[in-house]
Amino acid sequence: MAGIGVKLNRMFGRKSVFSEVYGAVYSSATTIAPMILIIGSLLLVYQIFGFDTISYANRALFFCSLLYVFVFSLIVTSIYNTLFSKYLADKTYEEKFGDILPCFYTGLFLCIITGAVFAIPFYVYEFIVGGVDIIYVFTTYCLFIALTLTYYAMIFMSFTKEYKKISLYYLYGMLLMFFLCWLFISVLSIEKTFSVVLALTLGLLLIATLEILFIRRCFSENSRNYSGILKYMRKHWKLMAANFMYVFGLYIHNFVFWTTNMRMVVVNTYVCCQPYDLATCLAMFTNIFASVVFIVQIENHFAGRYKEFNESVIGGKLRNIEKQKSRLFRMLSQELLSLVQFQFVVSTVLYFLAVVFLPRLGISGLTMEIYPCLAAAFFIVFLMYAEVLFLYYFDDTNGALITNIAFFVVTFAVSLLVRDLNPIWYGLGLLAGAFTGWSVAFARLRWVERNLDRHVFCTGKLIKTVNQAMPSAMVYQASEDA
Amino acid sequence: MRICIIAEGSYPYVVGGVSNWVHNLICHFPEHEFVLFSIVANRSFSAQFKYELPSNLLEAYEVYLNDSEWSTKGKKNRRLRLTNDESAAIRSLLFGTDIMWRELFDIFQKPSFSINDLLMGEDFLEITKDFYNAEGQNLVFSDFLWTIRSIYLPLCQTMKCELPKADLYHCVATGYAGVVGSMAKEIHGGKLLVSEHGIYTREREEELIKATWVESVFKDIWIQQFRKMSKLAYQYADIVTALYPYAAELQVDLGCPEEKVIVTPNGVNADRLLNLPGKTSGDEFESYINIGAIVRLVPVKDIKTLISAFKFAKEQEPRLKLWIMGPIDEDPEYAQECFDMVMDLQLEEVVFTGMIDIRDYLGKMDYTILTSISEGQPLAVLESFAVRKPVIATNVGNCSGLIVGDNDDYGSAGIVLPAMAVSKIANAMVELAKNRALREKMGEIGYRRATVLYNLENTMQKYTEIYDSLLGRDAKKTDGKDEELNSATK
Numbered sequence: 007m008a009g010i011g012v013k014l015n016r017m018f019g020r021k022s023v024f025s026e027v028y029g030a031v032y033s034s035a036t037t038i039a040p041m042i043l044i045i046g047s048l049l050l051v052y053q054i055f056g057f058d059t060i061s062y063a064n065r066a067l068f069f070c071s072l073l074y075v076f077v078f079s080l081i082v083t084s085i086y087n088t089l090f091s092k093y094l095a096d097k098t099y100e101e102k103f104g105d106i107l108p109c110f111y112t113g114l115f116l117c118i119i120t121g122a123v124f125a126i127p128f129y130v131y132e133f134i135v136g137g138v139d140i141i142y143v144f145t146t147y148c149l150f151i152a153l154t155l156t157y158y159a160m161i162f163m164s165f166t167k168e169y170k171k172i173s174l175y176y177l178y179g180m181l182l183m184f185f186l187c188w189l190f191i192s193v194l195s196i197e198k199t200f201s202v203v204l205a206l207t208l209g210l211l212l213i214a215t216l217e218i219l220f221i222r223r224c225f226s227e228n229s230r231n232y233s234g235i236l237k238y239m240r241k242h243w244k245l246m247a248a249n250f251m252y253v254f255g256l257y258i259h260n261f262v263f264w265t266t267n268m269r270m271v272v273v274n275t276y277v278c279c280q281p282y283d284l285a286t287c288l289a290m291f292t293n294i295f296a297s298v299v300f301i302v303q304i305e306n307h308f309a310g311r312y313k314e315f316n317e318s319v320i321g322g323k324l325r326n327i328e329k330q331k332s333r334l335f336r337m338l339s340q341e342l343l344s345l346v347q348f349q350f351v352v353s354t355v356l357y358f359l360a361v362v363f364l365p366r367l368g369i370s371g372l373t374m375e376i377y378p379c380l381a382a383a384f385f386i387v388f389l390m391y392a393e394v395l396f397l398y399y400f401d402d403t404n405g406a407l408i409t410n411i412a413f414f415v416v417t418f419a420v421s422l423l424v425r426d427l428n429p430i431w432y433g434l435g436l437l438a439g440a441f442t443g444w445s446v447a448f449a450r451l452r453w454v455e456r457n458l459d460r461h462v463f464c465t466g467k468l469i470k471t472v473n474q475a476m477p478s479a480m481v482y483q484a485s486e487d488a
Numbered sequence: 489m490r491i492c493i494i495a496e497g498s499y500p501y502v503v504g505g506v507s508n509w510v511h512n513l514i515c516h517f518p519e520h521e522f523v524l525f526s527i528v529a530n531r532s533f534s535a536q537f538k539y540e541l542p543s544n545l546l547e548a549y550e551v552y553l554n555d556s557e558w559s560t561k562g563k564k565n566r567r568l569r570l571t572n573d574e575s576a577a578i579r580s581l582l583f584g585t586d587i588m589w590r591e592l593f594d595i596f597q598k599p600s601f602s603i604n605d606l607l608m609g610e611d612f613l614e615i616t617k618d619f620y621n622a623e624g625q626n627l628v629f630s631d632f633l634w635t636i637r638s639i640y641l642p643l644c645q646t647m648k649c650e651l652p653k654a655d656l657y658h659c660v661a662t663g664y665a666g667v668v669g670s671m672a673k674e675i676h677g678g679k680l681l682v683s684e685h686g687i688y689t690r691e692r693e694e695e696l697i698k699a700t701w702v703e704s705v706f707k708d709i710w711i712q713q714f715r716k717m718s719k720l721a722y723q724y725a726d727i728v729t730a731l732y733p734y735a736a737e738l739q740v741d742l743g744c745p746e747e748k749v750i751v752t753p754n755g756v757n758a759d760r761l762l763n764l765p766g767k768t769s770g771d772e773f774e775s776y777i778n779i780g781a782i783v784r785l786v787p788v789k790d791i792k793t794l795i796s797a798f799k800f801a802k803e804q805e806p807r808l809k810l811w812i813m814g815p816i817d818e819d820p821e822y823a824q825e826c827f828d829m830v831m832d833l834q835l836e837e838v839v840f841t842g843m844i845d846i847r848d849y850l851g852k853m854d855y856t857i858l859t860s861i862s863e864g865q866p867l868a869v870l871e872s873f874a875v876r877k878p879v880i881a882t883n884v885g886n887c888s889g890l891i892v893g894d895n896d897d898y899g900s901a902g903i904v905l906p907a908m909a910v911s912k913i914a915n916a917m918v919e920l921a922k923n924r925a926l927r928e929k930m931g932e933i934g935y936r937r938a939t940v941l942y943n944l945e946n947t948m949q950k951y952t953e954i955y956d957s958l959l960g961r962d963a964k965k966t967d968g969k970d971e972e973l974n975s976a977t978k
Contacts, residue, residue: 480650482541
C-alpha cells in the first residue's frame with residue numbers, strides 16, 4: 007500500500023474536511039474497487055438486461071450460483087492468503103526473488119486442486135440430482151475456478167502494491183463482461199442467466215490472465231524451487247489456519263441460517279437464506295469502508311513507529327528500547343481508538359442512510375429486521391480484524407489463531423442458539439463471536455506488550471538442537487584397545 | 489589410585505611442551521590409574537590423538553566448547569523458569585560477587601537442563617538487563633546481550649559435562665579445566681591439584697587485548713569472566729603449583745591463597761639427550777652455523793619475527809641456517825603464511841622439518857632460538873641446555889629465569905631479548921654465530937643449570953610427594969602443607 011500511502015499522506019496532510027473525505031474515498035476506491043466493480047457490474051447487468059422478466063426459478067438458480075461461487079472461492083483462497091503473503095515478504099527480505107515465481111505456480115496448482123476437490127462433487131451433484139443443464143453447471147464450475155484464480159493472483163498483485171493496476175484489470179474484465187452480455191443476450195439471444203454466468207466467467211478469466219501475465223513480468227526469475235512454499239506450509243500452518251478460521255467465521259452464521267425454515271432450496275442442490283444473506287451483505291458494506299482506511303493508516307503511521315522500535319532494538323541502548331516500546335503501544339492504542347471513533351461515525355451514517363433508502367429500493371421486511379444486529383456485529387468484526395492485523399505485525403500467530411478460533415466457535419454456537427428467536431436477534435451469533443474475538447485479541451495484544459521483550463530477545467536457539475541422546479563423553483577406553 | 493588429568497586444548501591433541509609434560513607425568517606413575525578429561529573446541533577434534541596413550545591411561549573423556557544441544561524432548565524451546573535460588577546463582581555468576589558455584593554446578597548437572605532454554609530464556613534476559621544497567625548502560629543492548637550469551641555458552645557447555653569419578657583431579661590449567669576440576673571435586677569428592685604452565689588468565693588477557701574480533705568495551709567483560717574461572721579453581725584447589733616464583737606471585741595476585749602455592753619447576757631428562765649425533769663431515773649441517781627452533785608453527789611462537797630476524801642476520805653472517813623443527817598442522821593458515829614469507833624473502837637456508845625426533849637434529853645445532861610472545865617455562869630451552877646448546881629467547885614467561893638464572897650464580901646460558909625486537913634478535917644471532925667460545929661457555933652453563941636445577945627426576949619426585957600428600961595422607965595436611973614437601977619444592 008506504499009504507493010497509495012504516499013498520495014494519501016499528501017491528501018490527509020492538507021488537514022481540511024474535504025481533504026480528509028477525499029483521502030478516505032481514494033483509499034477505499036483503490037483497495038475495494040475490484041469488489042465494487044463486480045457487484046456494481048452485476049447490478050447494472052440486472053437492471054439493463056431486464057432480469058426481472060426472468061422466471062423466479064432461473065433467477066433463484068442464478069443468484070445461488072453466484073452466491074456459492076463468491077463465498078466458497080473466498081473461503082478456498084483464505085487458506086493460502088496470509089501464508090503466501092508472508093512467503094513473499096520473507097523472500098523479498100532475503101532477496102531471493104527467484105523463489106517467487108515457482109511459489110506462484112505451486113500456489114496456483116494448490117488453489118485449483120483445493121477448489122476442485124470440493125467443487126467437482128458439488129457440481130456433479132447439481133447436474134445429477136439437481137437436473138441442471140450440464141453446460142450451465144460446467145460454466146458455473148469454470149466461474150468458480152476463474153474467481154479463485156483471480157483472488158489468488160491478487161495476493162501477488164497486492165504485494166507489488168499495484169492497486170491501480172488491479173482496479174484497471176477488473177475494469178477491463180467487467181467491460182468485457184458487459185460486452186459479452188450484450189453479445190450473448192441481445193445479439194445471439196442466449197438465455198440471460200447463462201449468458202451472464204458465461205460472460206462473467208470470461209471476464210474473470212481475462213482478469214486472471216492479465217494478473218498472471220503481470221506477475222510473470224514482475225517476477226521473471228525462476229529458481230525452480232517449487233517445494234519451498236510447501237515447507238513454509240508445514241512450518242507456518244497456524245497462519246493458514248488462522249486466516250481460514252476468520253473467513254469461515256465470517257460465513258458460518260450464514261450456513262447456520264441456511265438450515266432454518268427460512269431457507270430456500272434451489273434445484274435440490276443450493277441452499278440459502280435470502281433475507282439473512284442480503285442483510286449480511288448490507289451489514290458488511292456498512293462497515294468495510296472504515297476498515298479499509300484503517301489498513302492504510304497502519305501503513306502510514308504504525309509501520310513507521312514499528313520501524314523505529316526495530317531500529318532501537320538493533321542499535322539502541324536499553325532505555326531507548328523501552329521508550330520506543332512505550333511509544334509503539336501508545337500508538338497502537340491510539341490507532342485502535344481512532345478506528346473505533348471513525349468507524350462508529352461512518353457506520354452510523356451509513357446505517358441511517360440504509361435504513362432510510364433501502365426500503366425505497368425494495369429491500370425491506372425481514373432483511374431490514376435482521377440488518378441492525380448484523381451491522382453492529384460487523385462493526386465489531388472489523389475492529390477485531392484490526393487487532394488481528396496488529397497481532398500479525400508482532401508475529402503472534404498463536405494469538406491470531408486463538409482469536410479466530412474463538413470468533414468462529416462462538417459465532418457458530420450462538421447462531422445455533424438464536425435461530426428460533428425473533429429475527430431482530432438473528433445477528434446475535436456473529437455479534438457474540440465478534441465480541442469474543444475482539445476481547446481475546448485485545449487481551450492478547452496486552453499480553454504481547456508485556457512479553458514483547460521475550461519475543462524480541464528470546465526467540466530462536468543459540469545452539470543447534472539434535473533430537474537424540476547425547477553421545478557418551480568417553481571417547482577412549484584402554485580395555486577395548488588392548 | 490585413580491587420577492583424572494584435566495587439560496584444555498593440549499594433551500593428547502597437540503604436540504608441544506605442555507602435552508609432553510602431561511605424557512611424561514602419566515608415564516612416570518605406572519602405579520596409578522589415569523583418566524583423561526579433555527576440553528576441546530568441537531567434535532571435529534574428537535579422539536584425534538597425536539600421542540600413543542600410555543597403558544595406565546584407562547579412559548579418555550571429552551567435552552566440547554562448541555557443541556550442539558542433545559535432547560530427546562523435541563526441538564522446541566521450552567520456557568525455563570528459574571527458582572529464586574537458581575536465579576540468584578546465575579546472577580552471582582554474571583555480577584561476579586560471591587559466586588554461588590555449588591548451586592551453579594547443581595543447575596547444570598541436571599540431566600534435562602537445556603543451555604538453549606537458559607541462555608535464551610526470560611530469566612537470563614532479566615538478569616542480563618540488570619547487569620547491563622550496572623555495567624554497560626551506554627552500550628548497544630543487543631550487542632551486550634549477545635556478548636554475554638557468547639561468553640557464557642562455553643562455560644555452560646563445560647558445566648554440563650559428564651564427570652568421571654577419581655580420587656584426585658589434576659588440572660593442567662585453570663580456565664575451563666579449573667571449572668571442571670572444581671565441579672568434579674564438589675560433586676564426587678576427592679582432591680584437586682592445579683598445575684599452571686602459563687598463567688591462563690594472563691594469557692587470555694594478552695590475547696584479548698590484541699584481538700580484533702571483539703570490541704574493546706567487551707574485552708573487560710571477557711577478562712573478568714576468565715578471572716572468575718581462575719579464582720574458582722584456586723579456591724577449590726588443595727594445592728596449586730607454578731613453574732617459577734614470579735608465576736606463583738601472579739597466582740596469588742589473581743586470588744589464589746598463598747599457602748596453597750608450591751613452585752615445581754619443569755624438568756628435562758638429560759640422559760635421554762646424551763650422546764646425540766653432532767655435525768659430521770659432508771652432511772648438510774657441516775658448513776653452516778645451524779640455528780634450531782623447536783617450535784610449533786602457531787602465532788604465539790611468532791615465527792614471522794624469527795624469519796624476519798634471520799633475514800637480517802643472514803645478511804651479516806652468510807653461514808647461518810635456520811631449522812624450524814615442529815609440527816606444521818596445528819594452524820595450517822599461519823604455517824602457509826610462514827612458508828610464503830620464506831619464499832618472498834628468498835631465504836633458501838630456512839628449513840621446515842615438520843614433526844621430528846629432536847634427538848636427530850639437536851646435536852647438530854650450534855644454538856637454539858625461541859621468539860615466542862608468550863611462554864611458561866619452555867621445555868625447548870631446557871632440552872637445548874641438556875645438549876649444551878645456548879639459547880636466544882624473548883623475555884616472556886620464565887625464559888629469562890632459565891637463561892640468566894633465577895636463584896643461582898652460574899651465569900648466562902644465552903641471550904634474552906624483548907619480544908618482537910627483530911633487529912636485536914638478528915644481532916644476537918650474529919653475535920653467537922661469530923663467537924664459538926661464547927657459545928660453548930653458555931652451553932656449559934645451560935647444561936649445569938638444567939641437570940642440577942631442572943632435572944626431570946626432581947620434578948617427578950616433587951609430584952610424587954604432592955600426589956602422596958593428596959592421595960595417601962590425611963586431607964587436612966593440605967591446609968598447611970607437609971613441611972617436607974615445602975622444603976623440597978621451594
